[in-house]
Amino acid sequence: MLLMMTILFVALLLLLGSGVWVAFSLLGLGWLGLAHFTSIPTGDVMASNIWGSSYSWELTALPMFIWMGEILFRSRLADDMFTGLSPWMQRIPGRLLHTNVVGCGLFAAVSGSSAATCATMGKMTIPELTRRGYDERLVIGTLAGSATLGLLIPPSIILIVFAVATDQSIARLFMAGVFPGLMLISLFAIYLMIWAWRYPDRxxxxxxxxxxxxxxxxxxxxxxxxxxxxxxxGSIYTGLASPTEAAAVGVVLSLLLARFQGSMDRLVFRDALLGAVRTSCMIAFILAGASFLTAAMGFTGLPRELAAWIATLGLSPWMLLAALTLFFVLLGCFLDGISVVVLTTSIMLPMVEAAGIDLIWFGIYLVIVVEMSQITPPVGFNLFVLQGMTGRNILSIAWAAMPFFFLMLLGVILITLFPEIVTYLPEAMGSRR
Structure with missing residues (x-):
């Protein structure tokens, strides 16, 4: 097992380090595992798994939510949000800095994307808040940290990917992300209040x-x-629509909103549609590669042997989660969040299930940890977005976001100590049906 793990790990580093697309890296790694460590016909397994991963009904929600986010990204929704929120923030310690936190939370609830949330809110709040004299470092930090909520607050693209990869309910995962998302918003807001009380002159x-x-x-x-x-x-929680149907509802409502705002024309419609197609194809291609890799790893027996080895260490669930947190943060320094999820699912799930950890809870835990990696160099996507908007050094942006990294780590600790933060809504939804 050690030789196989070493060869596959080195191969993965070489593929990713040489700039090969993540999807091709996953396919290449799966081919290497099957061709050299099993007698299974590689071509047959690759063809069947790529085809099987492409017609999942649950995946239909993915391009629809992405399209909804693209439409809103090109509308005046963010401007309306800032105008509506700012008068209510004047008397709160930290004042308009809270518009980044609350605004990102609200926009995350309709975009499903961390990068879209960061870019949309950043275009408006960074110049406006710096013009009003707010500390630029804290403006950038709050935006970097709060924009990661797009990964957690439903509808979340990465939660859909996790649900498909692990055969979990998308609706239950969406409900599980609500309270942790509100918890992180509260932690960010409390930090801003404490900072404002400590530095009132700034x-x-x-x-x-x-x-x-x-x-x-x-x-x-x-x-x-x-x-x-x-x-x-609401349509998901009340049972009126499945997540896939709710995605279609979201697209229709966002098109109507953009039309009524006067920001929808042929060019905007085309750009939003093409943007959704590009992003959806990228994610679908990665999922196809991940499906083949998962099957290949299953045939090699590596996940089973690795889980058995971990079991011999006698790690408690707490120690296992601590080790996984460090592993996911380090991996997230070099891969985007979706790639982290699909790359590790086949290997990690046997260990997690053997430790008796609820998979719905684990999905939310994983997304929060992936959120942390979005603001860590060298491949923190939110850092790249902010660097493009501000022109500042990526390390200085990462330093500005560091307090929010530790606040998210505190969030991981809180959901570990009080798992009901995650599990209450999914269980309540299940008891109503």
């Missing part, structure tokens, strides 16, 4: 007080986005 003075009627008038611009959130998440 927070601009509150602007002139607006009357309640004006605040309410501006808050009305939040109604379309809230309606979209209710339409998508």
């Amino acid at each position: 927070v601009p003075a509150a602007e002139s007080h607006l009357p309640l009627a004006e605040k309410m008038r501006r808050a009305r611009r939040l109604i379309p986005m809230l309606a979209l959130i209710v339409g998508v998440i």
Whole structure:
């Protein structure tokens, strides 16, 4: 087993390090494992698994949610969100810095993508908040950390990928992500309040007080986005629609919103559709490679032997989670979140199941850890997005995001100590049906 693990690990490093696409790397690794460590016909297994991974009904939700995010990315939704939120943040310690946290949380609930959340909110809040005199380092840090909520708060693209890879319920995973997402938003907001109390001279003075009627008038611009959130998440939670059907509802509502806002024309529609096609094809290709790799690893017996070896170490579930957290963060330094999930699922699940860890809980834990890796160099996607918008060194952006990395680590500890944060809503949804 050791020789096989060494050869496959070195091969993976060589493939990824040489710039080969992740999908091709996964296919190549699976071919290497089957061709050299088994007598199974490689071509037959590859063909059947690639075909089998391409017609999953659950995967239909993926391009629909991606398309919804692309439409909203090109609409005026973020501008309306800032206008509606900012008057209510003036009296809170930290003031308009909270618009990054709350705004990213709201946008994450309709985009499903960390990068889309970061880019959309960053285009608006970075120049606006720096113009008003807010600390640029903290503006960048709050945006980098809060944008990762796009991976967790439903509808989440990576949760769909995890559900398909592990044969779990997408709806239950979506419900499981709600309370952890709200928990992280609360942790970020509390940190900003403490920072503002400690450094009051670095927070601009509150602007002139607006009357309640004006605040309410501006808050009305939040109604379309809230309606979209209710339409998508509410239809799933009430059982009116499956996640796939809710994705179609989200696309229709986002098209109507963009049309009513006057930001939808032929060019925007084409760009949104092409953007969704490109992203969906990339993810589908990675999933096909991962499906073949999973089958190949199953035939080699590596996951079973590795799980048996881990079992001989006598690690408690706590020690296993601590080791996995370190492993996933390190792996996330070099791969994007979806690649981390599909690359490790076949190897990690036997260990996790043997330790008696609930797979729905593990999915949320994994997504939070992957969120942490989104703001760690050298391959933190949110760092790249922010570097492109600010022109700052990627290490300085990573340093600005470091407090939020540790806040997410605190979130992992909290859901480990209190797993009901994750499991309550899925269990309540199951008991209602």
